[in-house]
Amino acid sequence: MYILVLSPAKKLKKDKTEYSAEIKSALTDEHREVKLVETFSPLLGFELGRAVKQKPDLIVIPEDLKGEKDFRSKFAFIISRNERKVQNIPDAKEKIDVARTLNDIKTNARYLIGKLRKQEVKKEPREEKYVSYNRKKTRVFKLDFDGKTVYAFSCAGVKTAVIPRDMSSEEIKALPKLVYQTFKENEENYPDGYSLSERKLKVTTFTERHIPRKSDGKDEIIRKSVKLLAMCVFAVAGVMFIYNMFVMPAKQQALQSEIRTIFYENENGSSSHNSKKAKAVNWKKLKKINSDIKGWIRVNDTKIDYPVLQSKSDDRYKQFYLNHNYLKQFTPRGFGAIFIDYRSKKGMNSKNIILHGHHMEDGSMFGDLMKYGRYSGNLGFYKKSPVVKLSTPKGGTKTYKIISVFKSNVNPAQGEYFDFYCSKFKSKAQFMNYVYNLRIRSLFNCPVNVNEKDQLVTLVTCSYEFNGFRTVVVARKCRKNESAEVDTSSAELNKNPVWPQCYYSRFRATRPTVLTFRKALKKGLIKWYDGSAKFKGSEQLPTSIKETTQPTTATESPSQTKATKPTAPPIKYYKIKITRYNKHGKKMVSKKKVKEGTVIKVPKVSDFTKRGYKYTFKKWKVKGFKNRKYLSRKYTKIKVYGNIRMSAKYKKTKIKVKVKPKKPTPKPTKPTQPAEKPTVPEKSDDSEE
Numbered sequence: 001m002y003i004l005v006l007s008p009a010k011k012l013k014k015d016k017t018e019y020s021a022e023i024k025s026a027l028t029d030e031h032r033e034v035k036l037v038e039t040f041s042p043l044l045g046f047e048l049g050r051a052v053k054q055k056p057d058l059i060v061i062p063e064d065l066k067g068e069k070d071f072r073s074k075f076a077f078i079i080s081r082n083e084r085k086v087q088n089i090p091d092a093k094e095k096i097d098v099a100r101t102l103n104d105i106k107t108n109a110r111y112l113i114g115k116l117r118k119q120e121v122k123k124e125p126r127e128e129k130y131v132s133y134n135r136k137k138t139r140v141f142k143l144d145f146d147g148k149t150v151y152a153f154s155c156a157g158v159k160t161a162v163i164p165r166d167m168s169s170e171e172i173k174a175l176p177k178l179v180y181q182t183f184k185e186n187e188e189n190y191p192d193g194y195s196l197s198e199r200k201l202k203v204t205t206f207t208e209r210h211i212p213r214k215s216d217g218k219d220e221i222i223r224k225s226v227k228l229l230a231m232c233v234f235a236v237a238g239v240m241f242i243y244n245m246f247v248m249p250a251k252q253q254a255l256q257s258e259i260r261t262i263f264y265e266n267e268n269g270s271s272s273h274n275s276k277k278a279k280a281v282n283w284k285k286l287k288k289i290n291s292d293i294k295g296w297i298r299v300n301d302t303k304i305d306y307p308v309l310q311s312k313s314d315d316r317y318k319q320f321y322l323n324h325n326y327l328k329q330f331t332p333r334g335f336g337a338i339f340i341d342y343r344s345k346k347g348m349n350s351k352n353i354i355l356h357g358h359h360m361e362d363g364s365m366f367g368d369l370m371k372y373g374r375y376s377g378n379l380g381f382y383k384k385s386p387v388v389k390l391s392t393p394k395g396g397t398k399t400y401k402i403i404s405v406f407k408s409n410v411n412p413a414q415g416e417y418f419d420f421y422c423s424k425f426k427s428k429a430q431f432m433n434y435v436y437n438l439r440i441r442s443l444f445n446c447p448v449n450v451n452e453k454d455q456l457v458t459l460v461t462c463s464y465e466f467n468g469f470r471t472v473v474v475a476r477k478c479r480k481n482e483s484a485e486v487d488t489s490s491a492e493l494n495k496n497p498v499w500p501q502c503y504y505s506r507f508r509a510t511r512p513t514v515l516t517f518r519k520a521l522k523k524g525l526i527k528w529y530d531g532s533a534k535f536k537g538s539e540q541l542p543t544s545i546k547e548t549t550q551p552t553t554a555t556e557s558p559s560q561t562k563a564t565k566p567t568a569p570p571i572k573y574y575k576i577k578i579t580r581y582n583k584h585g586k587k588m589v590s591k592k593k594v595k596e597g598t599v600i601k602v603p604k605v606s607d608f609t610k611r612g613y614k615y616t617f618k619k620w621k622v623k624g625f626k627n628r629k630y631l632s633r634k635y636t637k638i639k640v641y642g643n644i645r646m647s648a649k650y651k652k653t654k655i656k657v658k659v660k661p662k663k664p665t666p667k668p669t670k671p672t673q674p675a676e677k678p679t680v681p682e683k684s685d686d687s688e689e
Helices: 017-027 041-053 068-086 098-116 169-185 206-210 218-263 283-289 367-372 379-384 428-441 501-507 517-522 558-563
Strands: 002-009 033-040 058-062 130-138 141-145 148-155 158-163 194-202 293-298 305-309 338-340 352-356 387-392 396-409 456-463 469-477 573-582 585-595 599-601 608-610 613-625 628-632 637-639 644-654
Touching (some): 002 017, 002 041, 017 033, 017 058, 017 169, 033 041, 041 058, 041 068, 041 158, 058 169, 068 130, 068 148, 098 206, 130 148, 148 169, 206 218, 218 305, 367 379, 367 456, 387 469, 396 428, 396 501, 428 517
Parallel strands (some): 058 158, 305 338, 352 456, 573 644
Antiparallel strands (some): 148 158, 293 305, 293 387, 387 396, 573 585, 613 644
16 A cells, blocks of 8 residues: 655744654555655645645645634635546537538627617527536545544545544554545445536537627626637737738748849840849839839848839938838838938938848848847858949949948937938048048958048948847948959957947946047057048038937047037028918918927917808818828927928808797788678588577
8 A cells, every 4th residue: 555645834944854754654564655745835735736646545634623614724625626637527519510600600690780779680499409427526524533533535536634633653553444444435425535416518519609699698798709809809910920920021022033033134135143234234124113223232142132212202200211112112010122311312422322221030121231240240251241232223333342340329318329320521531530430330350441532331220239229331332443352361350349338338348448530540550541641621520410419429639629610500491371261261370481490389269250150270281390281279389390381270160040030010901991781601510500
């Protein structure tokens, strides 16, 4: 006989070794194997479940109980939970019949619609089916040991006894025999310690289980409705997930493959994938598809092989191809196009061509730029792809050699902000200081020289090392008679690149000192410059943000800033026209010119009546205010950023006027005539006698 003793302690640190040893020694016999398990009282149910899996002949639990009520409070839940493990409940779900299920759905829908319309809908009675089974309920036996109560019951088919802690060793020795004898005596009425009660289960169809019915109660209808709603939401979410993760990328990939086929075909229709001549590319056909196509970009060992677009309507508030493809179709979830930043106004002829592309998880668009590195550079990938190729209709295919790969913060609220969105430079000194700031931030020390005559291309995509980060790859144009290949054997990782301030705040590192280009050149820290260095002008870094309250990056020394003061940006004036309607018609309220950024007050507009109608002011119709057509009547102030035309809009309602009845005017009397003889009226049925 295998006996397992569970000895629960009220406190984890309380030692029960002596008492447990007494129980073990009392139960130990030649024919008995006793195992002792000490546990914590709140974990008794969990430990009992583990003990049942070992399938012992008897489980003994010493526990101080104050009566039957205390036993129920501690063991009722444990017993009911273990009852479920021994129930043999049959399947009462009818197999799905599609035709019948659809018919039930239609019937239930008619019933619900009729209930909403307060109409009676008759249903044909359906024959109900039931499945019977015997439900097992645990029987707890009370055993008396000289005034001490022992509770014996079956726990998931295993005989269990809860004994008081003050039982003597002789009583404990007699316990197994008494428990087995009790179960044997009650075998006829309580087989295996369970009472059997016959239960019936109604066989239900799919519609009965999930769709509200007439016979259902209010709570059941709510439960089924919530269940159906959850199923619908889950289905819609699944469809959207499949569409966004598989269908949409497949569509975009098909579109890109179509335009690639056109790009790599010449005017005769033959393939020119390996041709280096721009005349072989069918630019005419590309321009017919979209006149905004300005070029083509390629990077080896990446998925970057796309047309470059630029919209004339782009400004600081919106950029069209951020969420539109090259066919000008709206593309949600980040599928757009590679487009030129609005600051590069000269397009592909800008000093710094800034290109944007989304960071897609599958590596499309500019997602593969992350292969160059995240927190540290991937030198192996840089050696594979050290150049960027740009093709234009007039200039042909040009090679741009990568000079910097860095991470930048575009949120000034997070500290130091390096503005790399610059395509114009006032002087050669400013340009070279900008290039110097690119190089000291690079994850690599690229073996490519730069001077003031070079043209740059900047590839920008979102990066998630920190909030509001960007991964930026900058390359300079290959010079005339220069080899298009880069000797990457001397390339190495930058041991201490300059990161934004939030990087040093998180990792508690020390930010290196940032000099200017002239100072670094004098100290011999620059080995990549091959120009004449004979240029004058301020090294103040350019900025693309008009309203800046703090310096963008390291600037020149105080002595230099005093000598050359930065020029203030030109002040812009805009026209403001505000009109409203009154009793006499349209009226001009204000017409003036104001400075950019000026806050103007919107005049108060009163309601009025005119020709039997009441005009109630509703809203302002606006043109030129952040591309909005209407403003609510609550607007009292407007900040000016462009030409604005405002006119008041009214709600017209007819006034119901109560008309007073007019008094009847007396008719003119006719002149009197001589009296005639009175005539006697004839008698009729209605006349009185």
